Amino acid sequence: MKKLLLLCMTALFCFACNESKTVTVTVTNPLALERSNEVIEVSMETVTNRLGLADTAQIVVLNVDGQQLPYQITYDGKVIFPAAIAAGGTATYTIQTGTPEAFDVKACGRCYPERMDDMAWENDLVAFRAYGPALQAKGERGFGYDLFTKRDTSEPILEGMYAKEIDKETRAKLKELKKTEPEKAAGLLKELSYHIDHGHGMDCYAVGPTLGAGVAALMVDDSIIYPWCYKSQEILDNGPLRFTVRLEFNPLTVKGDSTVVETRLITLDAGSHLNKTAVSYSNLKETLPIVTGIVLHEPDGAVVADAANGYITYVDPTTGPDNGKIFIGAAVPTVVKDAKTVLFSEKEKKERNNADGHVLAVSDYEPGSEYVYYWGFAWDRADIKTAAAWNQYMADFAQKVRNPLTVKVN
Numbered sequence: 001m002k003k004l005l006l007l008c009m010t011a012l013f014c015f016a017c018n019e020s021k022t023v024t025v026t027v028t029n030p031l032a033l034e035r036s037n038e039v040i041e042v043s044m045e046t047v048t049n050r051l052g053l054a055d056t057a058q059i060v061v062l063n064v065d066g067q068q069l070p071y072q073i074t075y076d077g078k079v080i081f082p083a084a085i086a087a088g089g090t091a092t093y094t095i096q097t098g099t100p101e102a103f104d105v106k107a108c109g110r111c112y113p114e115r116m117d118d119m120a121w122e123n124d125l126v127a128f129r130a131y132g133p134a135l136q137a138k139g140e141r142g143f144g145y146d147l148f149t150k151r152d153t154s155e156p157i158l159e160g161m162y163a164k165e166i167d168k169e170t171r172a173k174l175k176e177l178k179k180t181e182p183e184k185a186a187g188l189l190k191e192l193s194y195h196i197d198h199g200h201g202m203d204c205y206a207v208g209p210t211l212g213a214g215v216a217a218l219m220v221d222d223s224i225i226y227p228w229c230y231k232s233q234e235i236l237d238n239g240p241l242r243f244t245v246r247l248e249f250n251p252l253t254v255k256g257d258s259t260v261v262e263t264r265l266i267t268l269d270a271g272s273h274l275n276k277t278a279v280s281y282s283n284l285k286e287t288l289p290i291v292t293g294i295v296l297h298e299p300d301g302a303v304v305a306d307a308a309n310g311y312i313t314y315v316d317p318t319t320g321p322d323n324g325k326i327f328i329g330a331a332v333p334t335v336v337k338d339a340k341t342v343l344f345s346e347k348e349k350k351e352r353n354n355a356d357g358h359v360l361a362v363s364d365y366e367p368g369s370e371y372v373y374y375w376g377f378a379w380d381r382a383d384i385k386t387a388a389a390w391n392q393y394m395a396d397f398a399q400k401v402r403n404p405l406t407v408k409v410n
Contacts, residue, residue, distance in 0.1 A: 021050065021051050021052065021096065021097075022051075022094050022095065022096040023042075023046070023047050023050045023051060023094070023095040023096070023409060023410070024092060024093075024094055024409070024410040025040075025042055025092070025093040025094070025095065025407060025408070025409055025410075026090060026091075026092050026093075026407075026408045026409075026410065027040055027083050027085055027090065027091045027092075027093070027405050027406070027407055027408075028085070028089075028090045028405065028406040028408070029085040029086065029087065029088060029089055029090070029091075029405055030088075030403050030405075030406065031087065031088070031399055031400065031403050032087045032088055033087050033396055033399065033400070034085070034086055034087050035083070035084070035085050035400065035405065036084040036085075036271075037082045037084065037270070037271030037272075038082065038083055038084075038085075038271075038400070038405060039080050039081065039082055039083070039241060039242065039269040039270065039271070039272075040080065040081065040082075040083045040405060040407050041074075041078040041079070041080050041407070042078065042079045042080075042095070042407065042409055043077065043078065043079075043409070044073055044077045044078060044079050045077060046409055047059065047079055047095055050409075051095070051096065051097060053097070057097055058097065058098065058099055058100060059071075059079075059095055059096065059097055059098065059100070060095070060096060060097075060098035060099070060100050060101075061079070061081045061093060061094070061095050062093065062094045062095075062096070063091075063093060064091065064092055064093075068100065068101045069081045069082060069093070070082065070103035070104075070106075070240060070241055070270075071100070071241070072237070072239070072240055072241040072242055074236075074237050074242060074244070075236040075237050075244060076236075079095065080241055080242055080269075081093070081241070082241070082270065082271060083405065085405065103240055104154070104155070104240065105156065105239040105240040106123055106124045106154065106239065106240055106241055106270030106271070107121070107122070107123040107124075107239050107240065107241055107242050107243040107268055107269060107270045108121065108122065108156055108238050108239040108240075108243055109121025109122060109158070109235065109238065109243045109245065109268075110159075110235065110238075111132070111233055111235070112162055112166075113134070114162075114166050115162055115165070115166050116131070116132060116134035116135040116138070117131075117132025117133050117134040117135065117229075118130075118131065118132060118135075118162075119131075119132060119230065119233050119245060119247065120148075120158050120162070121158075121243045121245065121266075121268055122148070122150065122156055122157065122158050122243075122268075123243070123268050123269065123270050123271070123272065124154035124155075124270055124271065125150060125154075125271070125272070125273055125378075125382070125383065126147070126148075126149075126150055126268075126273055126376055126377060126378070127147070127148035127149075127150050127157065127158055127201070128145055128146065128147060128148065128213075128268070128275065128376075129145070129146045129147075129148070130145055130146075130229070130230055130247060130266075131143075131146070131207075131229040131230070132229050132230055132233070133229055133230070133231055133232075135229050136228050136229040141208065141209035141228070142207055142208065142209075142229060143207070143208075143209050143210060143211065143212065143215065143226045143227060143228060143229075144207045144208075144210050144211045144212015144213060144214075144215045144293075144295060145207070145212045145213040145214055145215055145375070146203065146205060146207045146212060146213065147203070147205040147213050147326065147328075147377055148161070148194070148201055148202065148203050149197070149201040149202055149203075149204060149205075149323075149324075149326065149379040149381070149382065150200060150201040150379070150382060151197075151200060151201055151379065151381050151382040152199065152200055152382075153200045157200050157201055161194040161201075162194070164191075164192050164193075164194065165192060165193065165194045167192070170188070170192060171192075173188070174188050174189060174192070195319070197323070197381075201379075202323070204318040204319045204320055204323040204326070205316065205318065205319065205326060206295075206297060206319050206353070206355070207295070208295075208352060208353035208355060209226065209351065209352050209353065210293075210295035210352050210353075210355050210358065211224070211226070211291075211292075211293030211294065211295055211358055212294075212295055213294060213295075213328050213375065213376075213377060214275075214277075214292060214293070214294055214328070214330045214373075214375025214376070215227065215292075215293060216277070216279050216290055216291065216292045216293075216371060216373060217290070217291055217293065218252070218254060218260075218281065218284075218288050218289070218290055218365065219288065219289040219290065219291050219362075220254065220255060220288060220289075224291060224293070224358075225252055225253075225254060227249050227252065227262055228249070228250065229249075230247040230248065230249055230264075231248050231249050231250045232247070232248045233245055233246065233247050233248075234246045237267070240270070241269060241270045242267060242268070242269050242270070243267070243268045244265065244266065244267045244268075245265075245266050246263065246264070246265050246266075247263070247264045247266065248261065248262070248263050249261065249262040249263070249264075252281075254284065254288070255285075257283070257284075257285065259283045260281050260282070260283050260284050261281065261282045261283060262279065262280070262281050263279070263280050263281075263282070264277055264278070264279050265277065265278040272376070273329075273376045273377060273378050273384075273393065274329070274330075274331065274374040274375060274376035274397060275374065275375055275376055276372065276373075276374050277372070277373060277374070277375065278370045278371070278372045279365075279370065279371045279372075279373075280369070280370050280371070281365065281367070284365075284367045285367065286367065287364055287365065287366045287367065288364070288365055289337075289362055289363070289364060289365070290362075290363050290364065290365035290371050291358075291360040291361065291362050291363075292312070292330045292332065292360065292361045292363075292373050292375065293358040293359070293360050293361075294312060294313075294314045294328050294329075294330065294358060294359050294375075295355050295357075295358055296314060296341065296343070296355065296356040296357045296358060296359060297316055297317055297355060297356060298317055298356060299343055299356040299357070301314060301315055301316070301317070301356075302314065302315040302387055303315075303341055303359045304391055304394070305339035305340055305341060305359055305360075305361070306339060306395075306398075307336040307337065307338055307339035307361070307362075308336075309395060309398050309399070310331055310332045310333065310334075310335075310336045310361070310398045310401075310402065311329060311330065311331040311332070311339075311361070311394045311395065311397070311398040312329065312330050312339050312359050312360070312361050313327065313328065313329040313359075313387075313390060313391055313394050314327075314328050314329075314359050315327055315328075315387045315390075316328055324379060324380045324381045325379075325380045325387070326377050326378075326379055326380075327377060327378045327379070327380070327384060327387060327390035328375075328376075328377045329375070329376065329377070329390065329393075329394040329397075330361060330373060330374065330375040330376075331373065331374045331375075331394060331397050331398040331401055332361055332363060332372075332373045332374075332398075333372060333373070333374075333401040333402050334363060334372070335363060335364075336361050336362065336363055337362050337363060337364065338360075338361075338362040339359075339360065339361045339362065340359070340360055340362070341357060341358070341359050341360075342357050342358055342359075342360055343356055343357035344356060344357045361373075374397065374401060378390050378393070
C-alpha cells in the first residue's frame with residue numbers, strides 16, 4: 001500500500017512539474033521603429049525538449065498579459081507567432097502546454113489545375129498568383145507574378161473568385177446567351193469576372209512576358225533571362241499564419257548552358273504586404289548579375305529606386321480607369337549594386353505586350369547560394385492610400401529586414 005501511495009505521489013509530482021514548465025521567448029527590436037504583427041520563429045525541437053512534450057501534447061503561446069496568440073508549426077520545424085515590439089524595446093512571450101484557442105486562417109493557397117495550373121495564395125491583406133505548366137503548354141507568355149487586390153475583408157477570397165470565374169455550367173450558359181441575348185451575356189460576364197471588383201478585390205494588373213510584380217531573373221550582358229511558368233510545385237505550409245510553396249522551373253539557357261534549373265521558395269506571412277522569396281539556380285557555373293524587377297506600364301510612372309537602402313517601388317495605373325492605383329515594391333536585405341529604370345526599345349515594347357520597361361534592383365548571384373528578397377504590393381482602396389505612405393512602408397520594411405528582431409529562448 002505504501003509503495004502504491006509513493007508511486008502515485010511521484011506520478012503527481014512529475015505531472016505537476018511538466019504542467020509548470022514554460023519556455024520564455026524574449027524578442028528585442030534594434031530599430032527606432034515600432035514593429036507589430038511581425039512573425040517570429042522559434043525552434044519546435046527546442047520547445048519540445050524544454051517542455052518534455054509527448055507526441056500528442058498541445059501548446060499555447062501567451063503574450064505578457066496571458067492572452068493566447070495564434071501560432072503555427074511550420075514544415076521546417078519552427079513555431080511561428082506574431083510579435084509586437086515598441087521602438088528599441090523588448091517583449092516577452094511564453095510557450096507552455098495547454099489547449100489552443102481557435103484562430104482564423106490568415107494565410108493560405110492552392111494550385112488551381114482547373115484554371116491552367118495557377119498557383120494562387122493570399123493573406124489577410126493581399127493575394128498573388130504564379131502561372132503554371134498548363135498555361136505554358138498553350139504558348140501563353142506569363143512570366144511574372146500576378147496580383148489580386150483585396151479590401152474590406154481579412155478572410156480568404158481567392159477560392160470564391162476562382163469558383164465564379166471558371167464555373168462550367170455558368171460559362172456554358174454565357175456562351176449560349178452571347179448568341180441570343182448579348183446584353184444579358186455582358187451582365188452575366190460582369191457578375192462572374194474576377195477582373196471586376198465585387199466588393200472585396202479584383203485582378204486589375206497586367207503581367208504578360210515581363211517580370212510582373214517582382215520576379216527575380218539572371219542577367220547576361222544587360223539582357224534579362226526570363227523564366228517562364230513553373231514546372232512543378234509543392235505546398236509546404238498552408239496556414240493559419242504562413243503559406244509556403246516551392247516552385248521548380250524548366251531549365252534555362254545561360255551562356256549556352258541549357259542545364260540551369262531555377263527553384264523558388266515563396267513564403268507569405270499574415271499581416272505582411274510582402275512575400276519572402278529565396279531563389280537558387282542549380283548547375284550555374286559562374287557568378288552573374290541577378291535583378292528583381294517590377295514592370296512599368298507608364299514610361300514616366302512614379303518610381304523610387306534606392307540602391308543604398310535596398311528597395312524599389314512603383315505606382316501602377318492598373319488595367320482600367322476606375323480601378324485605383326496599385327503600389328508595388330521589392331526589398332533586398334543584402335547589397336544592391338544598382339537600382340534603376342530600364343525602358344524597352346520600341347521593338348521590345350511590342351514583344352512585351354506594350355509594357356514600357358522595368359524598375360530593377362541589381363545584385364550578384366553566386367553559384368550554390370540563395371538570393372533572398374521580398375516583394376509585394378498595396379492598393380489605394382485598402383489600407384495604404386497614398387504613394388507616399390507606401391514608400392514609407394517600403395523604406396521601413398527594408399530597414400527591418402536588414403535589422404531583424406533578436407529572438408532569445410530561455
